[in-house]
Amino acid sequence: MEIKELQAHAKHIRRNIVKTVAGAKSGHPGGSLSAVEILTTIYFTQMDISNENVNSLERDRFVLSKGHVTPALYAVLAEKGLIPEKELETFRKINSDLQGHPNMNDVAAVDMSTGSLGQGISAAVGMALSNKLHGLPYHVYALLGDGELQEGQVWEAAMAAAHYHLDQLLAFVDHNGLQIDGKVVDVMNPTPIDEKFKAFGWHVQVVDGHDFEALIEACEKAKAVKGQPSVIIAKTIKGKGVSFMENQAKWHGTAPNEEQLAQALAELGE
Numbered sequence: 001m002e003i004k005e006l007q008a009h010a011k012h013i014r015r016n017i018v019k020t021v022a023g024a025k026s027g028h029p030g031g032s033l034s035a036v037e038i039l040t041t042i043y044f045t046q047m048d049i050s051n052e053n054v055n056s057l058e059r060d061r062f063v064l065s066k067g068h069v070t071p072a073l074y075a076v077l078a079e080k081g082l083i084p085e086k087e088l089e090t091f092r093k094i095n096s097d098l099q100g101h102p103n104m105n106d107v108a109a110v111d112m113s114t115g116s117l118g119q120g121i122s123a124a125v126g127m128a129l130s131n132k133l134h135g136l137p138y139h140v141y142a143l144l145g146d147g148e149l150q151e152g153q154v155w156e157a158a159m160a161a162a163h164y165h166l167d168q169l170l171a172f173v174d175h176n177g178l179q180i181d182g183k184v185v186d187v188m189n190p191t192p193i194d195e196k197f198k199a200f201g202w203h204v205q206v207v208d209g210h211d212f213e214a215l216i217e218a219c220e221k222a223k224a225v226k227g228q229p230s231v232i233i234a235k236t237i238k239g240k241g242v243s244f245m246e247n248q249a250k251w252h253g254t255a256p257n258e259e260q261l262a263q264a265l266a267e268l269g270e
């Protein structure tokens, strides 16, 4: 797919993110907007998933380990045609399948129920190990937050992934530098993230997480690595694309009001 097409998808996905969160009057726009290019790269250039194979065990998997950024995940699934776009309007409403954290029992294209930070990457390790044991060629993608790296469980999973040589596992860290209430390095400093993953036996790349070409190239390199799990540390901007949300921790979990939504959509080209 052309980079221009990916960028157009990304813009549309960003508009759906702010609309979805505004419609629910709750949700997580900041870490959703930072992850748009990462998720678009995974779903539009890497992952083999479609309505034809969505219920099959024989396909690639994705685990949203930073499970609070469902506005981004659902917008990408809608963009890919895996859920109806109209359903985004039901986000976080009673009886909706699209709850604030993803539920694999409600949405066929959701591969793991997540939300408790640290647990998703462990599930992804299990999926990759299962593929290896069964001789299946499918990849498992996972997205973590940099604040999520403060969870001890992440490092148990990292150790296990290297121990079992899970080269079908490709993790991304959305390195936007902020978490729920401030700078990640002030709350509990996880840096140097690259050196830590290297020490745990992973193949590590650091890229601009808003640059499609860099992300795609890094995915291709990661998939060529044998005997090691891979991580792509994607440097991003929390709230990317909406000027007043960029680099502001308060937009971690705040919904825009009508006026703010209108400004955000204008900036995003609607």
Ligand SMILES: Cc1ncc(C[n+]2csc(CCOP(=O)(O)OP(=O)(O)O)c2C)c(N)n1
Pocket (backbone or CB within 6 Å): 030, 031, 032, 034, 066, 068, 069, 115, 116, 117, 118, 144, 145, 146, 147, 148, 149, 174, 176, 178, 179, 180, 184, 238, 252
């Ligand atoms: C185990 C656990 N503790 C606390 C939370 C509450 N929580 C939700 S998001 C968040 C901050 C996560 O920061 P980061 O991983 O950097 O996410 P991003 O900035 O990419 O949104 C926290 C503490 C949680 N979901 N799970």
